[in-house]
Amino acid sequence: MDRDRLNQYLSVNTSNQISEIHLHSELDSTNAEALRLIESGKTGIHLVISDAQSAGKGRRGRTWLSPAGSGLYLSLVYPFSESADKLQALSLVTALSVHHVLLGFGAKGLMLKWPNDILLGDKKISGILLELKRANARSFVVFGIGVNYDFSDQQKLSVDRPVVDLMGILQTKPELELVAAIITGKLLQNILEFLCAGFSNFQLPWNQYDRYISSEIVVQRGGKKLIGQSKGVDETGALVIQSTNGIKRISGGEVLPSLREASEGILS
Numbered sequence: 001m002d003r004d005r006l007n008q009y010l011s012v013n014t015s016n017q018i019s020e021i022h023l024h025s026e027l028d029s030t031n032a033e034a035l036r037l038i039e040s041g042k043t044g045i046h047l048v049i050s051d052a053q054s055a056g057k058g059r060r061g062r063t064w065l066s067p068a069g070s071g072l073y074l075s076l077v078y079p080f081s082e083s084a085d086k087l088q089a090l091s092l093v094t095a096l097s098v099h100h101v102l103l104g105f106g107a108k109g110l111m112l113k114w115p116n117d118i119l120l121g122d123k124k125i126s127g128i129l130l131e132l133k134r135a136n137a138r139s140f141v142v143f144g145i146g147v148n149y150d151f152s153d154q155q156k157l158s159v160d161r162p163v164v165d166l167m168g169i170l171q172t173k174p175e176l177e178l179v180a181a182i183i184t185g186k187l188l189q190n191i192l193e194f195l196c197a198g199f200s201n202f203q204l205p206w207n208q209y210d211r212y213i214s215s216e217i218v219v220q221r222g223g224k225k226l227i228g229q230s231k232g233v234d235e236t237g238a239l240v241i242q243s244t245n246g247i248k249r250i251s252g253g254e255v256l257p258s259l260r261e262a263s264e265g266i267l268s
């Protein structure tokens with residue numbers, strides 16, 4: 001990632017909010033580096049980007065495949081004084097921010113999968129991992145964003161699920177620095193909007209692009225499975241499910257829920 005080009009693409013408003021930009025050619029994980037920055041006593045908003053990650057983190061300790069130059073691997077450190085239960089809605093706000101930017105680049109047909117994925121059909125193009133960290137009597141959220149940019153066929157096959165990259169769906173390839181700058185700007189704008197007005201402004205856009213709305217779904221939380229029709233999200237970002245036992249709401253903050261279409265079968 002070229003620092004000058006990134007700076008050139010960041011809006012003045014976005015640049016003014018960021019205390020420091022940390023660019024690396026290789027890291028274990030930008031989220032891990034962000035957590036280290038917090039532990040080291042940094043304050044303010046920090047942007048961490050790496051060209052490659054040797055131990056990119058997904059949810060539940062899973063790995064995010066992060067070959068050099070093939071993806072955007074970005075983490076934003078954001079000071080956070082709200083309660084931890086806001087975190088689940090912020091994961092949706094982050095997915096909506098990335099989704100909005102990718103649509104703006106001309107990526108058509110991208111849909112959202114509650115609570116943290118962006119898909120084209122069944123293929124994943126972006127994943128989001130938020131982590132909450134308290135250090136030195138302060139709280140921070142790390143917003144971790146991975147976007148597949150330009151994967152070789154071999155690299156696509158090495159992921160244990162169908163994936164797609166921006167190159168596969170765009171006519172012209174935007175520079176990675178531009179993608180990073182616009183995503184960062186949109187995310188900062190949406191975080192502020194969320195902190196001022198809550199999730200309600202995001203409910204409609206989420207439900208417009210929710211891939212599974214009205215579908216029969218299975219949601220697994222810990223050992224429990226809930227089956228029913230997805231009604232999309234409510235004004236807090238909780239997933240609403242019409243089950244045989246009535247309406248149920250699932251918060252993304254509870255035991256990392258995992259969603260599948262019922263026709264795909266029950267999760268193991």
Ligand code: ATP
Nearest residue numbers: 058059062063064065124148159160161163258259
């Ligand atoms: P679930 O649907 O069970 O919640 P998920 O799809 O949200 O799962 P996560 O744990 O959030 O999965 O993400 C990690 C998963 O993403 C990995 O297990 C792998 O299948 C997939 N993955 C890893 N690297 C990439 C990548 N570069 N692009 C797309 N998918 C990837």
Ligand code: BTN
Nearest residue numbers: 029031057058059127128144146
């Ligand atoms: C998921 O879908 O499970 C979330 C994947 C999140 C991947 C990004 S890449 C940048 C940041 N650093 C990490 O180690 N993970 C996130």
